[in-house]
Amino acid sequence: xxxxxxxxxxxxxxxxxxxxxxxxxxxxxxxxxxxxxxxxxxxxxxxxxxxxxxxxxxxxxxxxxxxxxxxxxxxxxxxxxxxxxxxxxxxxxxxxxxxxxxxxxxxxxxxxxxxxxxxxxxxxxxxxxxxxxxxxxxxxxxxxxxxxxxxxxxxxxxxxxxxxxxxxxxxxxxxxxxxxxxxxxxxxxxxxxxxxxxxxxxxxxxxxxxxxxxxxxxxxxxxxxxxxxxxxxxxxxxxxxxxxxx
Amino acid sequence: xxxxxxxxxxxxxxxxxxxxxxxxxxxxxxxxxxxxxxxxxxxxxxxxxxxxxxxxxxxxxxxxxxxxxxxxxxxxxxxxxxxxxxxxxxxxxxxxxxxxxxxxxxxxxxxxxxxxxxxxxxxxxxxxxxxxxxxxxxxxxxxxxxxxxxxxxxxxxxxxxxxxxxxxxxxxxxxxxxxxxxxxxxxxxxxxxxxxxxxxxxxxxxxxxxxxxxxxxxxxxxxxxxxxxxxxxxxxxxxxxxxxxxxxxxxxxxxxxxxxxxxxxxxxxxxxxxxxxxxxxxxxxxxxxxxxxxxxxxxxxxxxxxxxxxxxxxxxxxxxxxxxxxxxxxxxxxxxxxxxxxxx
Numbered sequence: 292x293x294x295x296x297x298x299x300x301x302x303x304x305x306x307x308x309x310x311x312x313x314x315x316x317x318x319x320x321x322x323x324x325x326x327x328x329x330x331x332x333x334x335x336x337x338x339x340x341x342x343x344x345x346x347x348x349x350x351x352x353x354x355x356x357x358x359x360x361x362x363x364x365x366x367x368x369x370x371x372x373x374x375x376x377x378x379x380x381x382x383x384x385x386x387x388x389x390x391x392x393x394x395x396x397x398x399x400x401x402x403x404x405x406x407x408x409x410x411x412x413x414x415x416x417x418x419x420x421x422x423x424x425x426x427x428x429x430x431x432x433x434x435x436x437x438x439x440x441x442x443x444x445x446x447x448x449x450x451x452x453x454x455x456x457x458x459x460x461x462x463x464x465x466x467x468x469x470x471x472x473x474x475x476x477x478x479x480x481x482x483x484x485x486x487x488x489x490x491x492x493x494x495x496x497x498x499x500x501x502x503x504x505x506x507x508x509x510x511x512x513x514x515x516x517x518x519x520x521x522x523x524x525x526x527x528x529x530x531x532x533x534x535x536x537x
Numbered sequence: 538x539x540x541x542x543x544x545x546x547x548x549x550x551x552x553x554x555x556x557x558x559x560x561x562x563x564x565x566x567x568x569x570x571x572x573x574x575x576x577x578x579x580x581x582x583x584x585x586x587x588x589x590x591x592x593x594x595x596x597x598x599x600x601x602x603x604x605x606x607x608x609x610x611x612x613x614x615x616x617x618x619x620x621x622x623x624x625x626x627x628x629x630x631x632x633x634x635x636x637x638x639x640x641x642x643x644x645x646x647x648x649x650x651x652x653x654x655x656x657x658x659x660x661x662x663x664x665x666x667x668x669x670x671x672x673x674x675x676x677x678x679x680x681x682x683x684x685x686x687x688x689x690x691x692x693x694x695x696x697x698x699x700x701x702x703x704x705x706x707x708x709x710x711x712x713x714x715x716x717x718x719x720x721x722x723x724x725x726x727x728x729x730x731x732x733x734x735x736x737x738x739x740x741x742x743x744x745x746x747x748x749x750x751x752x753x754x755x756x757x758x759x760x761x762x763x764x765x766x767x768x769x770x771x772x773x774x775x776x777x778x779x780x781x782x783x784x785x786x787x788x789x790x791x792x793x794x795x796x797x798x799x800x801x802x803x804x805x806x807x808x809x810x811x812x813x814x815x816x817x818x819x820x821x822x823x824x825x826x827x828x829x830x831x832x833x834x835x836x837x838x839x840x841x842x843x844x845x846x847x848x849x850x851x852x853x854x855x856x857x858x859x860x861x862x863x864x865x866x867x868x869x870x871x872x873x874x875x876x877x878x879x880x881x
Contacts, residue, residue, distance in 0.1 A: 363757060381747045382817075388746075392755070
């Protein structure tokens with residue numbers, strides 16, 4: 292059973308075709324590595340799934356049902372969570388405020404509602420504990436190290452129990468010790484039945500924790516094969532264009 | 538032990554220390570400063586400015602500007618009075634004799650509507666907020682002039698104007714030491730309590746900080762940024778109209794230049810109170826401190842009989858000093874970030 296299926300997805304920004312007829316699917320408990328050179332369309336594809344862009348053409352199926360995702364909140368309601376490449380954190384807010392941004396816990400209703408600060412701080416502390424981060428809920432994000440910032444962004448994906456987790460270059464800006472932590476997290480997500488899409492430049496990461504790798508070049512998907520049937524050399528060739536097709 | 542956190546806390550709340558210092562300074566300068574009458578005057582003068590600054594604080598925290606509030610204030614006051622007074626060479630009203638409560642509702646909704654229109658121009662029209670609100674500032678002021686042809690609209694000796702008078706002039710009760718507290722001061726206090734609750738304890742306020750801090754992130758996380766910006770301008774317009782009601786009650790005769798050049802003081806108050814022009818930072822409490830400081834200085838200089846020709850120089854210098862302190866605060870904050878991240 293496919294949890295997410297993309298069919299014939301195209302996206303153009305004016306005259307630029309960022310994606311052309313891309314098909315992609317993923318099953319629960321699977322990790323897919325999405326690779327490609329700069330400007331290949333990886334981030335665009337991920338942002339379409341996360342509801343940041345709507346596709347110019349094509350269809351999205353979630354658990355077999357045709358769905359349109361027109362904004363990030365809808366994507367979350369469908370069980371899709373994303374960690375963006377630039378993490379999308381507000382430096383002027385606390386860790387807890389960042390985790391709950393856009394889905395705060397309120398008491399009351401509408402105009403007369405009130406933020407439940409304690410409940411949110413407690414839950415955030417719990418999440419940081421699960422992620423083995425020393426981050427405290429009331430710390431300001433601007434005073435955090437790269438790893439701590441990453442933990443805040445990761446904690447967001449754990450607020451609900453998502454079905455699909457998208458990670459856009461999660462290892463690009465953190466220390467080597469923390470990379471191991473992220474990879475362990477991905478494996479853990481797989482074991483608990485989540486579908487993971489990992490966008491990455493780092494061959495090592497993809498080959499360590501993904502089951503399948505898809506390669507994009509200039510907006511087209513040119514390869515999609517199990518990790519076991521390929522090698523880093525082949526994938527590199529596909530990314531750079533040395534190999535035309537897999 | 539020396540701690541950056543403690544230092545930053547002190548700097549963030551420096552405004553209250555400065556306020557006390559300035560207060561003490563004036564007490565020694567003028568024997569009339571610590572009279573009930575003067576304290577009551579300071580508070581009353583702070584009331585109108587305070588309401589405008591409250592609105593501006595919302596706009597600034599969301600990372601925007603609203604230069605138009607002084608004109609909105611003027612037009613709201615003008616329309617409110619014009620609707621209730623007879624037409625004639627001495628009053629220049631509309632001769633509509635509207636129920637005064639209804640006229641206040643009209644003038645408040647007009648303020649909100651002006652704000653909403655500005656918000657729409659910025660978000661749908663994709664224009665820069667500085668230009669849009671600057672144009673609005675001129676257009677609304679121009680409308681006031683064109684509408685009245687420069688003649689004042691006067692509500693003197695008009696029983697319908699009592700509602701305006703009530704908010705602007707009426708004394709609610711007397712507090713020993715503080716003098717008679719006017720309804721305007723109470724209303725402004727209430728405005729600040731509500732605004733503080735919205736900023737600190739409501740989703741709306743939280744989202745404004747997020748938009749001002751990182752608009753991109755707010756958008757990506759599903760916050761409807763443009764809608765929030767329209768709402769924030771609407772709120773600013775509404776509060777400007779409320780300030781207009783207050784001021785109308787104080788002056789009763791509305792000149793077409795009512796509120797002119799107020800906007801500089803509004804920005805000064807907010808910035809002195811620690812509200813960042815870059816967005817995402819500031820509190821209502823701080824803004825209130827800024828307002829009180831400005832009106833204290835204003836009254837104090839008056840009592841010291843400083844020449845009116847010099848008052849503007851002093852006001853400008855106060856703003857400069859406040860900005861200087863703010864710049865040091867930002868630098869210290871950056872230093873402390875480096876210090877804490879190196880510790881890890």
